[in-house]
Amino acid sequence: MDQHQPMPARVHVTEVGLRDGLQNEATRLSTDDKVALVRALVAAGVREFELTSFVSPRAVPALADAAQLVAALADIPDVHWSALVPNVRGAERALEAGIDSVVLFVSASPTHNAKNVNRDIATSLAGFTEIARLLDGSGVELRGAIATAFGCPFEGDVDVGAVGDIARAFADLGARHVSLGDTTGMATPPLVGERIRHLREVAPPLSPTLHFHNTRGIGLANVMQGLALGVTRYESSIGGLGGCPFAPGATGNIASEDLVYLLTEMGIDTGIDLTALIEAGRLATRLMGRPLPAQVSKAGPRLALSDGDAVATARG
Template identity: 75%
Template sequence: MSSPTTLPRRIHVTEVGLRDGLQNEPVVLTTEQKLSLARALMAAGVREFEVTSFVSPRAVPALADAADVVAALRAETTGLHLSALVPNVRGAERALQAGVDSVVLFVSASESHNAKNVNRRVVESLEGVEQITRLLEGTGVALRGAIATSFGCPFEGNVPVESVTEIARHFADLGATHLSLGDTTGMATPPLVTERVTRLRQAAPDLPLTLHFHNTRGIGLANVMQGLALGVDRYESSIGGLGGCPFAPGASGNIATEDLAYLLEEMGLDTGLDLEGLIGAAGVAGDLMGRPLLGQVSKAGARLALSACDTVPTARGGA
């Protein structure tokens, strides 16, 4: 691994809890509940949100209020970057009407997951990306690409790196400003991170990469460490570790935003986030979900969150 002096000093964190975090939850939040969570995150310094998805309400009822959430945040505060996932032209039209800053267009690197996720072949999804790109022309709304199952598919297993690089080149040719590599079911490992990032930089050298890890197998932050060693400075995470894909068996939550912020803070890297505020926001998320969430730092506190000695019983007897 690279020495700490080679690590990027400023890390950009996009909060995806309001979209990826809520889409697979049995509890459907009201618009006002979503806004209360957004307010807690903004109080902790979060300024970049993947805030919702303009998908069919029948497919993902939890995100049926997408336009209302965007409109409310726009009216309430300034200085945010709001992106939204869109699956098709109709979704993109709705996102533009709502006033997002960027749209996220996604394609799976595996045919089977793409079919389950959007009921299309990969080539059909890429054709749809071209249509939406034309729709964005002259609007000032940026295009962000995302590749699901970038590190493996729950139906097919290993995904050839060439499948990922081919889609990446397509996004680069269409003028995408960023490309997110999605670890949809937590199949990424540090060697795979190295392989994918290295090959993608060769295939699309001018396209900034974002890494999106799920913590399904418990090594999400290990993968972040590898990404940092490779100089990747953009990550997506979800408050409390919320998340999952309704079209991927075994998909669990993303890496928790508060856990990611703790790691980066302890490494001396700048995120602009307030850890205590994120712990509070994780508490809000847990209360809204009605259950304990998966983030660890929100349970234990920061490293130097000390306890009063007289609150802990002393052992009886000698050694």
């Protein structure tokens, strides 16, 4: 690992389970169930959410209630609500709903971008200019997200220069944050280091956010590399929900409980109570009606002890 940076004292965790988590799930949660899950997460101390996506309901039916969900949570103070938008119409709907920031997304892989939004990368970026104009003066923040930033399930390796070019385009639009999306779990610690160093060279105004999937079991190893490089913003999904409907083999994001457990044990402040977050993870499991990938919600914190009298003693 690159140890040139001190470990951060505080890390910002953005919960993406309600958007990235649910978009690929066969179980469709009602708006009321989503609200209950969000409120449990807020009670645990989560203060940043990528809540939904203002896309066509035909494309992603699980997120068809975007405006209703935002309205149902309007009474919660001091929480930042962001939403993905694919086009100007989506941005208009997000503004009408009262979102705090819109996330514009594009893939670093031409094939995945075509599958995901049915256009090439240049067309996607050109369309963002109109959205930036729409947001100007609105008080709504513009953020960027780069999918397949560490590899593409159709094309294989993705050139770091392509990621840097898109990051520069987001910086030119006025974005301060850009998320590097590990859409199908192809990130490795060396790739994380390469991309973070490159972004700092070519787009220094941007604060990187790391968004890992645990497809190949090294999501938290990639987090450790990000921490070693001083990255302070991460996205995760309650229970480890998630995946991309337009990328074969895309399994769930790193679990919020597992991420916060790691950070807590390292003495890094997140503002999130792990015990309450585990309870939110267990609620997500009940709502989905199946076991979820998160490990800490099953095992509990490291010092969650058992009653020795309740366990049989070996004989012989």
